Amino acid sequence: MLLKIIQFYMPEFIKKKKLNELFRLTADAFQSELPELQGFSFAACLTKYALFTKEQAERYVQSGCPLEEVKHRLYQNSWIFGQKLRKSLQIGTWEEAVTALKAIYKVIGIDFQYDRQGEIIIKQCFFSKYYSGEVCSLVSSLDEGLAAGLSGGGRLCFYQRITEGGSCCKGYFSGGL
Incomplete structure (x- = not known):
């Protein structure tokens, strides 16, 4: 029921709460301080x-360090986040996992399209105006x-990017x- 609702409407306070969680897990993965978010709108x-x-x-x-470690932390942290969302949204089927992913991406400005053969196409992405191909490749670990967390182990992989x-x-x- 909740999954059906979020496809069409998600209150601002919930969007902001989930974005704050994403901010925290991302800052943790990058081993950096969390910026101040208090008082800002969801869009900001x-x-x-x-x-x-x-x-x-x-x-x-730019540090020249191997990126595998940070990619792993980004993946692990967002996998746990996805698992929690799967549980709270009571996702039990592949179709529900795809529906949740589409709804989540819609909230953050990503036009996620999926077909029955497993192909995905993203025609518009909010982040593409900020990211280079290299940055996008790293951050896509999230x-x-x-x-994977939403789908109980599914694999999302990109072979073409707007940022490239x-x-x-x-x-x-x-x-x-």
């Missing part, structure tokens, strides 16, 4: 999140973890429930 927080993830990812990329010059993002989402 989303912009702050895009800038924060961009800056943190660029810091890691997407992979969220999708594609007209849209393309990939696949398979496995799980």
Whole structure:
């Protein structure tokens, strides 16, 4: 029932609460301080999140350190987040997991389309105006973890990105429930 509701409407306070959780788990994965979010609207927080993830990812990329460790932390933290969402939304089928992912992405400005063969297409992405291809590739570990948590182990993988010059993002989402 709750899943059906969030497809069409999600109150501002819930959107902001979940974005704050995403901010916390992302800051933890990047081992950085959380920026001040008190008093900002959801839209302002989303912009702050895009800038924060961009800056943190660029810091890691430019450091020359292997990125696998931070990718793993991003994935793990968002996987736990996705599991919690799966439980609270009472997701029990693959279709429900896809519906939840579409609803979540819609809230953060990502046009997520999925077909029955497992192909995904993203024609518009709020974050593409902030991220380079390298940053997007690193930060997409969050997407992979969220999708796995929501779907009980499904795999989300991109093979084309807007941030790398594609007209849209393309990939696949398979496995799980």
